[in-house]
Amino acid sequence: MPNIADILRLENLQVRFPLQGGLFDGILGRPRGGVRAIDGVDLTVARGEIVALVGESGSGKTTIGRVITKLVQPTGGKLLFDGDDMTSVRGFSALRPYRHRVQMIFQDAYQALNPRHTVFDAVAEPLRSLRLVENNEKLTKRVSDALSAAGLNPPEDFFARFPHELSGGQRQRVVVAGALVVKPELIVADEPVSMLDVSIRAQILQTLIDLRDRQNLALLFITHDLPLAWLIADRIAVMYLGRVVEIGSADDITLNPQHPYTVALRNATPQVRDTADRGAIQALRGEIPSAARVPKGCRFHPRCSLAFNRCRQQEPPAIEIGPQHRSACWLAT
Structure with missing residues (x-):
């Protein structure tokens, strides 16, 4: 039974990108493989909740964000928003009400902004595109309120500026204002502070937390930084090769991880490791495997050799560890 407080629900979501075969593959009729970007x-995400997606680059975090914002079409599963099935909805006109309620903050603010548009035009573009204002007076008021909410005060001083005239933190705040101006109910933030200085990061994060508190805004926060997720999120979902391998409260995932991959992520982060324990650092080695050839089983933990053969035969289910804490590992206790 779905929770009525959940504004977003993903059920067995799958995204598979086909691989382009070579010349002889077509001639010889060889099957073309695919990349399992999201795998079930x-x-x-509940109203007013901040959920963080954590994992290495290539784990599928951004793809989930693009599916939620309807920039990528899923190949399987369901996307439910406020109880409505949005999985198969396509087209600008059909998605106009949805885009009014769901917005995305992109990682690179400079690339997200048109260098030929002023700050006013950049923030006003969603309102004009979705036809949410009736006249210029209301347009100016909405843009001014959004810039002020994002921490750019007085907002009128930024109306005529271009992106190259802003600092990195100011550009990111303009992108945040562009997402807030339509008054969404859910924001997908894809690494919104990864390119900023530490002091500016704190300001942007505090802005997002304040907006959540004032507007009961739901936030899906995508990051590779576990301490950052611990700081801002109510719950953390750890992704590995397109799957959520562990999910729970921010404290449970950070201080009491049960999946070997989550333990490895925590141990690779000195400030979290020092809080949890002071054992030897067990760093992750090599790159994340290719999503086109997903290996079965894992070798993150010394005891994994005991369960490795079982993993090769069957994917481990999400085992209940505690209240709202689940881990997809045969060794989870």
Whole structure:
């Protein structure tokens, strides 16, 4: 039974990108493989909740964000928003009400902004595109309120500026204002502070937390930084090769991880490791495997050799560890 407080619900979400075959593959009729970017993800986000997606580059975090914002079409599963099935909805006109309620903050603010548009035009563009204002007076008021909410005060001083005239933190705040101006109910923030200085990061994060508190805004926060997720999120979902391998409260995931991959992520982060324990650092080695040839089983933990053969035969289910804490590992206790 779906929770009525959940504004977003992903059920067995799957995204597969086909690989382009070579000349002889077509002649010889060889099957073309595919990249399993998302492989059966179940996830919920409640109103007023901040959920963080954590994992290495290539784990599928951004793809989930693009599916939620309807920039990528899923190949399987369901996307439910406020109880409505949005999985198969396509087209600008059909998605106009949805885009009014769901917005995305992109990682690179400079690339997200048109260098030929002023700050006013950049923030006003969603309002004009979705036809949410009736006249210029209301347009100016909405843009001014959004810039002020994002921490750019007085907002009128930024109306005529271009992106190259702003600092990195100011550009990121303009992108945040562009997402807020339509008054969404859910924001997908894809690494919104990864390119900023530490002091500016704190300001942007505090802005997002304040907006959540004032507007009961739901936030899906995508990051590779576990301490950052611990700081801002209510719950953390850890992704590995397109799957959510562990999910729970921010404290449970950071201080009491049960999946070997989550333990490895924590141990690779000195400030978290020092809080949890002071054992030897067990760093992750090599790159994340290719999503086109997903290996079965894992070798993150010394005891994994005991369960490795079982993993090769069957994917481990999400085992309940505690209240709202689940881990997809045969060794989870």
